[in-house]
Amino acid sequence: MTDARPPSPAPGYRFDRFELRPAERALRADGQPVKLGGRAFDMLVALVERRDRVVGKHELMDLVWPKLVVEENNLQAQVVALRKLMGPAAIATVPGRGYRFTLAVETAGAPPADVGPSGRGNPPPSPRTHPRRPGTTCRAAWRC
Template identity: 65%
Template sequence: MPGNTPLQDSIRFGRCEIRPAERRLLIDGTPAVLGARAFDLLLCLAVHRDRVVTKDEALLFAWPGLVVEENNLSVQVSALRKLLGPDAIATIPGTGYRFTLAASDCVAPPDVESFRQGSAANDQPTIAVLPFHVRSGDPHVGFLADGLAEDVIALLARVPGFLLISHASSFAFRGQQAGLTDVARQLGVRYLVEGSVRAAATLLRVSAQLVGAGSGRMLWTGSFDSPRDSAVDLQEDIARGIITRLEPELTRAEIAHIRRQRPENLDAWAHYHQAVGAVALQG
């Protein structure tokens, strides 16, 4: 299964480079605009470029835990071909897709444990966004909750200085009873973002929380209301509202973490001053 394959630090092909840990596609060194689903599909195809990826595999990797129509897959493949060229992804009739661009200069793939140890050694702040809880029996609310979580992931990926875990990894904990500290340990992250979507008669309330993974302590919480009949249209606005309030709190939490480190750790001290400057700019 695609989700069980160790990720490479970098996959290069032609003018392009995939950076899985950063969830970025670079074209000629410039970050490309790419949605979360399209990125996960590209990563799945590139990692398994030595073979055909079936449609079921691709759907499972890009939409874990969801039942979606195949046309969603076609839409994402089309978006990737517009970025990479029409011949970058071959359609294998009746089977699936194959990534056709030749990769070069690939860094040897580490296993999960060595990736976590490397992150710990560099003291990089890591964060994962968990699936939002759905407080409604309406399936449309469920789709909205997943869309919001994905938008938050996509927006957090643009925040410099933080290493974001892909939604394919964090969404694997959907419906599990594991505690937050245990989830954080398994994902190897310092911070968790979780949330919920609750439906009332004419209103949807979206709640989001930032949790310190080591202690399980709530670092920030916020709620956002939207008319129920326009929530889907306002999904991106709601996600941006969450990020607008979440990002400075995340930065402040990281400052507090760094303050607890020894000042002799010059790298940590430098990151501290960078974070202070970021908060000053954000107000």
């Protein structure tokens, strides 16, 4: 019998009054859809997904405009648009380094972590690369 679980929804993010769903290319504020240009949306996703660090200007340009050469003022224009939408404190400028997303982010819709007896999340089991012989038991779980 196979385990017929539906696929997990793509993870999204909640911050302030917003919900960001990258896989659906959707942003909502207070439950209502927000119109946001494609480049600003891509920049928001890049910053939220890298919220634990400063994202350099060149890295952002590569993420938002892949395989294109753009001027830095295009980057600044998207930052201005995002700050206008979310407030000036949502994106911090780190002089000489880049930008950082500063709002508290909660992951939404991510599959729950597998919690073992210790109460800590356990990594998923690695797939077995060799068949187990019938009638044998595995004594070392990490080898099975």
